Amino acid sequence: NLFANQAQMDIFEQYFYDLNQAERALSNNSQYNDPVKILLEKIQPFEKRHESIKVTSQYNSYLPADVYRLGEVFWYGSTAFPGTKIIEEVTEKELIDLGVTPLATYNQTRPVFVRRNDFDADNRQLITIYPNSDSPAEQVALYFTQNGDTDSDTSAAVDSGGNFEWIEEGQTVTGSGIPDNTTVVSVTSGANGLILSNAATATASDVTLTFHSDDIKCNYIRKPVDPAWGYSEVAASDGQSGSTALYDSSTTVDFELHASEENELVLQILKLAGVNIQDQALYQYGTQEQQQKDQLQKA
DSSP states (O other), X not given: OHHHHHHXXXXXXXXXXXXXXXXXXXXXXXXXXXXXXXXXXXXXXXXXXXEEXXXXXXXXXXXXXXXXXXXXXXXXXXXXXXXXXXXXXXXXXXXXXXXXXXXXXXXXXXXEEEEEEEEOTTOOEXXXXXXXXXOGGGSOOSEEEEXXXXXXXXXXXXXXXXXXXXXXXXXXXXXXXOOTTOEEEEEOSSSSOEEEEOSSOOOOEEEEOOOOOSSEEEEEEEOOOOOBOOEEEEEOTTSOSSEEEEEOGGGOBXXXXXXXXXXXXXXXXXXXXXXXXXXXXXXXHHHHHHHHHHHHHHO
């Protein structure tokens, strides 16, 4: 299984280098043998578009856990700043340079984000979005007064009517113990940044806002799922001690690569197995077969 996963990832990563080379070469108008089209067809099953990003605070968010190559990050504007805007990725150094260059700095019409070397329990990478606002009416408050919270649960979610900078009046708020049709009626400053209202009013209590917004999204290439040859161990049938691995289809995970990669997978696994068991002949066979295949494709 380790060899299978390594072989799959080696082939998958090579797609992007091959695509770069193919795009530099002269393309053709053939329907079936244009190298760029072939590679894009192999990559397409792994593309994910308009995937929501987990927003945890005023300007901190987490990318999806299965991001392999990140594309565009973007957000949907509010009434004050309508339209969809691309959030440009910058480095820490670029962020500092932008901050001291008034004419080129980030703003509401040109937001930016920085990837952090920080991951949550679900292996989602943290990004920080700029600018963020200190104005109470424009910030995502972390604490609010909830009229209608009927239990001790301390989390809630605001619907997608706002965006990564705004929680606005009229949005629906949901959570365990929060009655239906609870909405934001006003945004205030201070520790209790939001005041919510519902017809079934109960004693107010402070709860922590877990803010999941559909307004920040991203396009990306996901990582292929790890393949696995599933099995269960059964006692040896010949009366000998020990056990035998019996194939189990219910726990098996197939390769996700294009069907045309079957031979390439076999050759890659042969090479890895040859290195592992120190069998030079097996490694050379896998290498020679792959080189011959590459030569035929590039001839």
